[in-house]
Structures are given as C-alpha cells and as structure tokens.
Amino acid sequence: MRIYLDHNATTPLREEVQEAMLRALRDRFGNPSSTHAEGAAARAALERARAQVAVLVGCEPSEVLFTAGASEANSTALYGVLPQVPADKRHIVTSTVEHPSVDEPLAALERQGWRITRVPVDGEGLLAPEAVLAALTPQTALVSLLWANNETGVVQPLEQIAPLLRERGVLFHTDATQRLGKQPVAFHRLPADLLSASAHKLNGPKGIGMLALRKGVSFEPWLRGGPQERRRRGGTENVVGAIGFGVACELAKPDLEARAQAIARLRDRLWEGLATKVPCVRRNGSARYLLPNTLNVEFAGVAGEALQQALDLAGVAVSTGAACASGSLQPSHVLLALGRSPAQARASLRFSLGWGVSDAQIDQVLALLPDLVARVREASAE
Numbered sequence: 001m002r003i004y005l006d007h008n009a010t011t012p013l014r015e016e017v018q019e020a021m022l023r024a025l026r027d028r029f030g031n032p033s034s035t036h037a038e039g040a041a042a043r044a045a046l047e048r049a050r051a052q053v054a055v056l057v058g059c060e061p062s063e064v065l066f067t068a069g070a071s072e073a074n075s076t077a078l079y080g081v082l083p084q085v086p087a088d089k090r091h092i093v094t095s096t097v098e099h100p101s102v103d104e105p106l107a108a109l110e111r112q113g114w115r116i117t118r119v120p121v122d123g124e125g126l127l128a129p130e131a132v133l134a135a136l137t138p139q140t141a142l143v144s145l146l147w148a149n150n151e152t153g154v155v156q157p158l159e160q161i162a163p164l165l166r167e168r169g170v171l172f173h174t175d176a177t178q179r180l181g182k183q184p185v186a187f188h189r190l191p192a193d194l195l196s197a198s199a200h201k202l203n204g205p206k207g208i209g210m211l212a213l214r215k216g217v218s219f220e221p222w223l224r225g226g227p228q229e230r231r232r233r234g235g236t237e238n239v240v241g242a243i244g245f246g247v248a249c250e251l252a253k254p255d256l257e258a259r260a261q262a263i264a265r266l267r268d269r270l271w272e273g274l275a276t277k278v279p280c281v282r283r284n285g286s287a288r289y290l291l292p293n294t295l296n297v298e299f300a301g302v303a304g305e306a307l308q309q310a311l312d313l314a315g316v317a318v319s320t321g322a323a324c325a326s327g328s329l330q331p332s333h334v335l336l337a338l339g340r341s342p343a344q345a346r347a348s349l350r351f352s353l354g355w356g357v358s359d360a361q362i363d364q365v366l367a368l369l370p371d372l373v374a375r376v377r378e379a380s381a382e
C-alpha cells in the first residue's frame with residue numbers, strides 16, 4: 001500500500017464526492033442555460049453547489065463565480081478588476097512568496113507598465129503587516145497576497161492586514177487555495193474583495209475552482225462569450241465538477257477544527273520522529289503560523305530530488321516543493337525568499353498530510369527515512 005503525503009499538490013476524491021459526481025454525470029447532463037426540464041435540473045444542481053461552496057467560504061452564493069481552478073480564478077481576479085483602474089493608479093502590492101498563478105500574471109502586467117511592489121517575508125516566511133502598509137502608495141489599486149503557502153504551509157496574518165486595506169480603500173485579493181478546507185475562511189469577516197480557491201485541494205475534483213467576488217466590486221469578465229455566471233465568465237458551466245466541489249465543501253465544514261487538530265498531531269509526530277532519528281534536519285518556515293498538514297524539512301547535504309525518488313520507490317509520495325516546479329532543478333523561490341541558499345533549498349522536502357493518513361503510515365515513514373537519508377547523503381557526497 002502506498003503512502004500519499006503530497007496533499008498540497010492534490011488530494012484523493014472523497015467517496016461521497018465521487019458518488020455525487022457519478023450520479024450527476026448520468027442524470028444532470030442538461031445545459032444549465034436551457035429552459036427545458038433537463039436544463040432546469042442542471043441549473044438547480046449548479047446553484048445548490050454554489051450555495052455549498054459559499055457556506056465554506058463565508059460569502060453569498062451570488063458572489064461565487066465558478067472557474068476551471070485556482071489558476072483561472074487568480075487570473076480572473078487580476079484581469080477582471082484591473083481594467084477598471086484609472087491610468088494614474090497602476091500600482092500593485094504583493095509578496096515574494098506567491099504562487100506562480102499570481103506571480104506570472106503580475107510579471108506580465110509589469111512588462112506592460114504596471115508598477116509591482118513585492119514585499120519580502122522574514123526568515124520564517126511571514127509578512128509583517130507594517131511592511132505591507134509601508135508599501136502602499138496613493139497609486140496602489142490592489143493588494144494580492146497568498147493566504148497559506150503551498151510549499152511551506154506558512155499562514156500569513158491576513159486577519160491583521162485585510163482590515164487596514166479596507167480602511168484605506170485598497171482592493172484586496174487573496175489566493176486561499178491551500179487554506180480552504182484546512183482552516184476557517186470568512187470572506188466578509190476577513191474582509192476580502194476577491195478570494196480564489198480550488199476543489200482538488202480539499203478532496204474534490206480537478207478542473208473546478210472558484211473566485212469569490214464581493215458584491216459591488218467593479219469587474220469585467222476575463223473569459224468572455226456568454227451570459228453564464230451572471231455574465232462574469234462565459235462558457236457552459238462544469239456542472240459535474242461544481243457538484244463535486246459543493247459536496248467536498250459540505251464535507252469539509254462540520255468537523256474542520258477537529259480534523260485540523262488530528263492532522264496537526266500526525267504532522268507533529270512526523271517532525272518529532274524525524275528530528276530524533278535523522279541527524280541535521282531543520283524545518284523551513286514558521287512552526288506556529290502554519291497549516292495543520294504541512295511540514296517542510298531541510299535534510300542538510302541531501303539532493304532533495306534523489307531523496308524524493310528514493311521515498312517514491314519505497315512507496316511514499318512526497319514533493320520537493322510545488323508540484324508544478326517538481327522535476328525542475330530550479331531551487332524554490334519560496335525557500336530562497338526565506339533566506340535559504342540554493343543548496344539548502346534543493347535539500348528540502350515537503351510532506352503534506354490529509355484525508356486517510358494514519359498513525360501507522362507515519363510510523364512506516366519514520367522507519368524508512370533514517371536509512372534512506374543516510375544512503376542519499378552518501379551518494380550525494382560522492
């Protein structure tokens with residue numbers, strides 16, 4: 001039996017999600033825009049899913065816009081609000097530890113003449129609220145910050161930052177993809193204007209995500225071509241995907257805190273075992289402001305890729321960083337932003353736990369790791 005510790009890359013489908021999707025594939029094939037009974041049934045299922053997502057996000061159903069994932073939600077957020085910005089307010093504040101789906105659109109905007117300020121994080125990967133405020137200028141149109149980091153699991157103090165941005169009248173977008181389903185999200189209470197998330201990070205299907213768009217925010221569609229999603233995203237809706245997302249959100253809500261505590265206990269056991277059994281290891285990122293499921297560890301002197309592959313051969317799936325960056329020899333920009341050297345960044349592995357991970361599996365990983373690390377260290381030193 002394989003042991004899957006890469007839940008920040010993606011998660012397995014919960015059985016209830018799979019069953020709801022299979023039923024919908026058969027019975028909810030109608031086009032939600034059609035005015036006959038089949039269309040109406042698909043529309044009702046889509047709207048039910050929207051309401052389920054809205055409950056977990058803490059917004060109104062009418063503020064939920066379904067997208068093909070968080071990457072699309074991030075681009076939809078940025079390219080949806082920025083065309084409304086007057087030419088003399090073309091300044092955006094972000095951080096040095098963003099996901100590429102925010103980083104790259106911002107870099108493209110920079111090439112088109114927008115000014116982008118990337119606020120650095122400290123050695124624990126945390127943003128100081130004062131540093132974000134200090135980066136604001138009268139020209140700042142938007143602040144976009146990742147809530148929980150996909151590589152380190154570090155959670156930014158957005159509850160402190162967001163109200164200050166609202167006071168100053170600056171639009172605020174957060175990529176909450178890694179947070180949703182792991183820790184509470186309250187869109188309006190935060191408060192945020194735009195928030196992105198993706199179903200496949202919380203035991204839902206791939207290819208469906210959402211953007212919460214606060215009522216009253218001036219927005220134009222990025223994906224044009226139809227009246228769908230209240231004219232905010234053209235294209236026939238992914239009804240089956242949305243149904244899966246809705247069920248995943250409904251399952252995540254009731255015991256969120258208890259599940260978070262149980263996963264954090266397993267994660268802490270993994271770290272304590274590692275720290276006692278494997279020499280020269282250290283954690284990357286804050287151990288306090290952290291997702292309950294994530295552990296990023298530097299194994300000094302190890303080639304991270306080699307250790308990841310050795311673990312894979314032994315039946316354990318982990319990652320050297322972001323799934324999309326795995327397989328590239330580039331050191332993680334997130335770990336470099338924490339002040340790690342390229343060699344230290346390359347010697348780091350991400351363990352991300354989730355649904356289905358057991359004490360027995362953590363024991364097995366702890367039994368395997370000391371030998372594997374020693375072997376890879378020897379090979380790396382040759």
Ligand code: PMP
Binds near residue numbers: 008068149323
């Ligand atoms: N943002 C973050 C923080 C992520 O971890 C991911 C997934 N790697 C994305 C955005 C992109 O999500 P999707 O795969 O749904 O496009």
